[in-house]
Amino acid sequence: MADRVAAGPPPARPPRMRPREGHPPLNDHTDRVLTLFDSKAARWPDKYANKGRLAGRLGQLAGAVRDLVGGGELLDLGCGSGELARHLAATGYRVTGCDIAPRMLRHAQAADPGHTVSWIRLDPQWRTLPFAPGVLDAVIAASVLEYVPDPSAVLRECARVLRPGGTLLCTVPDLAHPVRWLEWPLSFAARTPLARVAERAWPRLGSYLTYLRISRQRRRDRWWQANARHAGLQPARLPAQHAPRAPLRLLAFTRLGDATGSRHNTTGESSGDDDNR
Numbered sequence: 001m002a003d004r005v006a007a008g009p010p011p012a013r014p015p016r017m018r019p020r021e022g023h024p025p026l027n028d029h030t031d032r033v034l035t036l037f038d039s040k041a042a043r044w045p046d047k048y049a050n051k052g053r054l055a056g057r058l059g060q061l062a063g064a065v066r067d068l069v070g071g072g073e074l075l076d077l078g079c080g081s082g083e084l085a086r087h088l089a090a091t092g093y094r095v096t097g098c099d100i101a102p103r104m105l106r107h108a109q110a111a112d113p114g115h116t117v118s119w120i121r122l123d124p125q126w127r128t129l130p131f132a133p134g135v136l137d138a139v140i141a142a143s144v145l146e147y148v149p150d151p152s153a154v155l156r157e158c159a160r161v162l163r164p165g166g167t168l169l170c171t172v173p174d175l176a177h178p179v180r181w182l183e184w185p186l187s188f189a190a191r192t193p194l195a196r197v198a199e200r201a202w203p204r205l206g207s208y209l210t211y212l213r214i215s216r217q218r219r220r221d222r223w224w225q226a227n228a229r230h231a232g233l234q235p236a237r238l239p240a241q242h243a244p245r246a247p248l249r250l251l252a253f254t255r256l257g258d259a260t261g262s263r264h265n266t267t268g269e270s271s272g273d274d275d276n277r
């Protein structure tokens with residue numbers, strides 16, 4: 001069990017972000033990301049069902065949170081249909097789930113009639129998270145950073161909202177995994193005119209090709225670590241049980257500053273997760 005929420009009032013939250021009036025058109029990449037995940041929203045929860053492709057993810061991520069985060073205020077950035085956010089809220093954390101895909105959030109909210117999580121829809125082109133500096137104990141970004149247009153800026157923003165000693169947990173594609181070797185040539189093929197023809201004929205293939213096109217942030221560990229350091233985040237060691245060989249790698253970082261509250265062992269090592277999306 002995770003530690004229960006510490007006594008005392010929760011940090012003040014700024015008002016929820018809503019799309020601005022006269023919002024500029026989305027750029028192609030953001031539009032594709034939002035469209036793909038909205039189209040997947042209705043069936044995303046199935047992935048967490050028994051034998052679903054993400055069935056192991058809850059236990060794994062919640063275990064890492066339990067081992068690294070003492071308690072308090074968490075943000076699930078890119079929460080999708082909200083399974084992890086609800087799970088963490090049920091174990092005693094105060095949780096906010098945010099996402100750019102409205103249908104994902106609608107499913108997340110519908111599955112949370114007790115309002116155990118605070119759900120926030122982000123402007124698809126957000127640059128600033130709707131939190132004051134230093135108010136969060138942890139940010140979790142599961143399978144999100146590979147889709148964002150500027151991961152360095154997102155790392156900086158995560159660092160801004162974390163308290164000193166706070167934790168960022170994120171999963172990123174593990175380039176050393178054979179699935180990623182296969183995706184490398186396929187992602188080039190996905191950009192050819194032939195792929196456009198094929199996806200019209202086979203919609204399921206189309207979804208996979210879109211994924212290959214939008215999962216753009218294929219970076220080596222040392223790139224994530226260097227950019228995280230630049231943002232004020234120190235790579236943190238994860239316990240060995242969180243490091244299975246998998247297409248996604250689980251990385252942990254600690255917000256620099258007064259690390260008194262941190263339970264991390266900061267060594268620069270990182271480990272893995274179990275799904276490729």
Ligand SMILES: C[S@@+](CC[C@H](N)C(=O)[O-])C[C@H]1O[C@@H](n2cnc3c(N)ncnc32)[C@H](O)[C@@H]1O
Binds near residue numbers: 147148149
């Ligand atoms: C692969 S899904 C993962 C969902 C959830 N974290 C999970 O593990 O089940 C990626 C999610 O990230 C969201 N997303 C993509 N880009 C984002 C961004 N820039 N800001 C916030 N969420 C984003 C998508 O809408 C989608 O719900």
